[in-house]
Amino acid sequence: METTQQDQDLGNNRNSSYLCRQSSSRWTPTSDQIRILKELYYNNGIRSPTADQIQRIAARLRHYGKIEGKNVFYWFQNHKARERQKKRFIPTPAPPPPSTTTATTLLPSPFSDHHHHMHIQSHHPTHFYNQQNHKLYTTHHISPPEAGSSSSQGFMPVGCSYGSVAMEKSFRECSISPGESRVAGGTDHDFRSWVGVDSYSLDKTKPEYEIPEEDDDGGGG
Amino acid sequence: METTQQDQDLGNNRNSSYLCRQSSSRWTPTSDQIRILKELYYNNGIRSPTADQIQRIAARLRHYGKIEGKNVFYWFQNHKARERQKKRFIPTPAPPPPSTTTATTLLPSPFSDHHHHMHIQSHHPTHFYNQQNHKLYTTHHISPPEAGSSSSQGFMPVGCSYGSVAMEKSFRECSISPGESRVAGGTDHDFRSWVGVDSYSLDKTKPEYEIPEEDDDGGGG
């Protein structure tokens, strides 16, 4: 990730030079921006902000660097999508017993993450962004972005529980059972079966596949 | 390449001393794992395995060493991306046949002249990739740019011809214009207020949240 930079101006990305590449074609969130976004995501449970919220968030985050509504929009989309995606990868880490306190908390890996929480935000109007006008379109009947008109919260002194315990760089994959060594199955060829790829592929008259590069065979010998 | 990996002890990273954080920075595939992955990639034509396949593949490859679903996911992502990346650099070494063949014709790159053929996946989207200018083209009305026909394709990438067929749902624009309306504040803690997120959220009985990671905290301050 772009952890190396945190103070990019974002305003100097116009390469006046010849045909080089755009300095930064895409938004590079600052540390503060990410922090706030995560706060909103985890602490406030915002997962699919409305256009109205997106505007406010973007406006707020603009204090910390250049940012547009679409950046906020994409950020939440991606963040949510990836939380879900990595869950799809894990092959059912633990069967959900009705009353089992089995510590499933074993995989702090970015993909085996499991920090579920409540959905403070109930609705999600399936919106998408239009890069043509940089507008957000939705299939919902949300109110127009009257930034400043809707401020009906006025609740919570917000001392905020977070701030101290909040985001902390978790160590990545620390424990993964390497399992046994060698399956000695011998039949490394029936891939299409266990991966559920195909069945008709067996029809191919190619009992021997040729790997383009045997660079991985370096220590196989 | 890390072609000389030995046995994947994972503990030899001169890091398993006292700190447990990010012991093994990243997955180091074993020879067998790479072999199988390539088998799946080239021989079975798997380029973008589904979450379901990823699980099976990872489970299978786990016999040969530590591996997670995300490793499989990234491997295919990177392998495909880099194959394509290399192809983008080819200075049009392929003489253009007069026949308007399918644009899916991949040009044999001098870098890796492997022979991948059938795509069992058959998840062909409605677009194809043009290595001439590394753009994505849709198969809607366009004709294949006849790689090498001249040096001009005259077609526009998919990111330019929308506006008509792109999103024609019952959406409405929500004005996400970057023209911000900053709330004029400074406290980055009263999120739920300026975003109009929630009010009752304070009622939640979970004052503590676990943020998975804070990768951006590098220079936030």
Add this chain to the structure above:
DNA sequence: ACGATATGAATGAATG
């Protein structure tokens, strides 16, 4: 140790 390269990992952006 340093530079070059290969590649795992992460993420913004885009499309379906």
Add this chain to the structure above:
DNA sequence: CATTCATTCATATCGT
């Protein structure tokens, strides 16, 4: 919301 692409960062390994 799922999937994919492109770009970039981070790091392992190797050559010098």
